[in-house]
Amino acid sequence: MTHNSQSIPGALKRFTLMISGDDALDDNLSEDRPLKGLPHERFLLGDAAPLAPVLLLGESSQAIDPQQVIACLQPVHFHATRDHLVLLGQNQVDLTDSESDQLLKAALPFIEEDFQNPILFHDQHYWFIPAGPFASLASYSVDQAQGRNIDWWMPRDTNEEGIAKRWRKLQNEIQMLWHIGPVNEEREQRGLPSINSVWISGIGKLSDAHIPQLVKLSNHIYGQHPLLAGIAKLLHIPYSQDLRSESFAGSFAWLPAPEAIWPNIKEALNNKQIDELLLIDFPNGKTRERIFTTKDLHQKSWAFWKKATPLSWKDIIAS
Secondary structure, three states: OEOOOOOOOOOOOEEEEEOOOOOOHHHHHOOOOOOOOOHHHHHHHOOOOOHHHHHHHHHOOOOOOOOOOEEEEEEEOEEEOOOOEEEOOHHHOOOOHHHHHHHHHHHHHHHHHHHOOOOOEEOOOOEEEEOHHHOOOEOOOHHHHOOOEHHHOOOEOOOOOOHHHHHHHHHHHHHHHHHOOHHHHHHHHOOOOOOOEEEEEEEEOHHHOOOOHHHHOOOEEEOOOHHHHHHHHHHOOOEEOOOOHHHOOOEEEEOOOHHHHHHHHHHHHHOOOOOEEEEEEOHHHOOEEEEEOHHHOEEOOOOOOOOOEEOOHHHHHHO
């Protein structure tokens, strides 16, 4: 196993696999605000982490002005604990297309008045709009803030004071509107969490996306996160949600359950279908790149008379 992935012969068959990362608590505690973006979001898009325009590119077929600042709005649920509110992830609220449409229709006059722009595109989970007066907000994705006290993750002013306060005013208006609306009445009857707030995140320009070279050199991008569809379209690289083992060579993948394909990766290495695996993960919030080849598939023991044991996915993650 090696830790240098910068130089690679052109003929070498490599499969690149990225694993989702989480924030390092030390990083957040040492600053007056969280770092913008989860480690893998910053890795894929750069420190500006302009998720909104890249998501819009992947979710829609419309042309996007690379210099336009775009924001992403998402209907969400704030769960009340004894002394604070916690943001639930999108996969926990079971929002339907119809519910999303109804919620947007009710809030649309408020949104477009305050943003001073029309909605560009919307689907079940994402509503995109030019950021307008909210362009300078520091914001954090639902993936980054979910499961946590929202006080630390609420949008903040950067170079212009009063913008975060203006956002909270709009947010409160929408919360009150939805509280008395038919969508949440029906959801309550079905035992589902109410959609009791709206979240803003991903503010940025498409031109601010800085994709790493190893992704740019991939011949195919695989994974289910909609961010990958936008990156692939931006780079003019084929994209698929589902990965097939015969497609490993030259591909980049970010998968929800990477451990499931570890047996296939080992088989591909043993069969010379690929020469190496480049594994990207983020221990303590820092990017780590490691290369595994066939000779790394077994753990060698200091006791030379003992048979080497196969390297498990658990061994890789723990190391």
